[in-house]
Amino acid sequence: MxxxxxxxxxxxxxxxxxxxxxxxxxxxxxxxxxxxxxxxxxxxxxxxxxxxxxxxxxxxxxxxxxxxxxxxxxxxxxxxxxxxxxxxxxxxxHETATAELAVALLLEAQRRLPEFLELQRLGQWHMMGCPGLADRRIVMLGYGGVGKAIAQRLAGFEVDLVPVAHTARVQDGVQVHAMEEVPDLLPGADILLNALPGGPATHHLIDDAVLSALPDGALVCNIGRGPTVDTDALVAHLRRGRIRVASDVWDPEPLPAGHPLWSLDGVIITPHIGGLSxxxxxxxxxxxxxxxxxxxxxxxxxxxxxxx
Missing domain, CATH: 3.40.50.720 (NAD(P)-binding Rossmann-like Domain)
Structure with a gap:
């Protein structure tokens, strides 16, 4: 048959x-x-x-x-x-392509590529320093297929990667932290990278309290699902110049014309194209x-x- x-x-x-x-x-x-x-x-x-x-x-x-x-x-x-x-x-x-984009977004933000591209358009040669990735502490929420693929690709950048999952464990020689440890991890994070799936358990997991715990100038990168981040809280912190954002997923999607995220400083937007290679x-x-x-x-x- x-x-x-x-x-x-x-x-x-x-x-x-x-x-x-x-x-x-x-x-x-x-x-x-x-x-x-x-x-x-x-x-x-x-x-x-x-x-x-x-x-x-x-x-x-x-x-x-x-x-x-x-x-x-x-x-x-x-x-x-x-x-x-x-x-x-x-x-x-999708894991490989999504991980590629995650690393690309981090590099774009940490090496100030949007600013250099704008200077190129203006025909201006202006040397600027940048945070870079080396020696930066990245707290990564989610250690499933996408999270592991990101970790593999970040290994060559000499970052201090701190993976977080639902439960603490040692996996393949990597210390994975539990979600309840996140409040203690955030103050020392240079980058908060979200690779969590969507659903009720992760809805607005990254809220005002989480963003407030990050140090000034921290980068937030969401490669998981848009609703894991409280957009109103994200916009409020961006308006105060506290954080930077480089993400592929958003809430709502598509971002409507006139949404503040389109025009705020310190924001890099890709339109949910992580797997599209x-x-x-x-x-x-x-x-x-x-x-x-x-x-x-x-x-x-x-x-x-x-x-x-």
Whole structure:
């Protein structure tokens, strides 16, 4: 009996088809979850987007019990995931590119690149010092896939990296601190780097109290999810010139025209493009092929984060 996988774009259908093991009985169908399903039964449904604002189709009507997401984050998915359906995230796809951007944002801010770019536009040669990354203490919230990828890339910059997770532990020789230690860690931080996922447990975790505990001139970098930061508190501290910000995720998204973050000094904005590099397409294809082939072999899919 063949395994049927629905994919939301023709490009994904073509890419996955080219890499599937021809010895396995796997059928790919094009379906973005809107309109009538293209067949009576689907084993693996891949939505174009997931979350509280993206309703799932009636997967029970096609006997589907497995959804493969295209993102690492899965905040809000549980609200729309039908009963009896498991959900896997796209771990292994986005971590590398997201970590690249995190390091790029830190370097851009710490080496004052926006200011030098403006001087270049003005045709002015003006030498300025900068904080740099070497010897800076970075308190990093989150030590999952993205956090570990960031840590690997920061190793060559001779920073003092202080990773923080839900519970304290020693992992791969690295001392990971617990969240309850954060208030004691913040006063000595040059940089607060957030790589936490979204959801109720992390909503506005970085609030006025956290920002107030940072020393003047500290850099805040959010590469996780926008709602983990209290935007009103962030704006208030920026207006006082206390902190700097270089982030990829924001609340709200997209940032509306006229939002104060667009015009405040000390802010570097990228529009949630952490995973959008040329590495995305081949890595996503490999994951989808792997999942489809595991199902065809009767094996459990990887990356299950919500179990039926």
């Amino acid at each position: 063949s395994i049927v996988v629905s994919l939301p774009t023709q490009e994904l259908v073509d890419d996955v088809t080219a890499r599937l093991d021809p010895a396995l009985d796997i059928d790919l169908v094009l379906w973005d979850g809107t309109g009538e399903a293209p067949c009576e039964h689907i084993d693996m449904y891949v939505p174009a987007a997931v979350g509280p604002t993206h309703a799932m189709p009636d997967l029970g009507a096609v006997g589907c019990h497995f959804v493969q997401g295209l993102a690492i984050g899965f905040d809000g998915v549980e609200q729309t995931l039908p009963h009896g359906v498991s959900y896997a995230n796209a771990a292994s796809v 040329d590495a995305l397409k081949p890595r996503m294809t490999r994951l989808l092929v792997r999942q489809a082939e595991r199902l065809a072999r009767g094996e459990e899919p990887v990356n299950i984060v919500l179990q039926a």
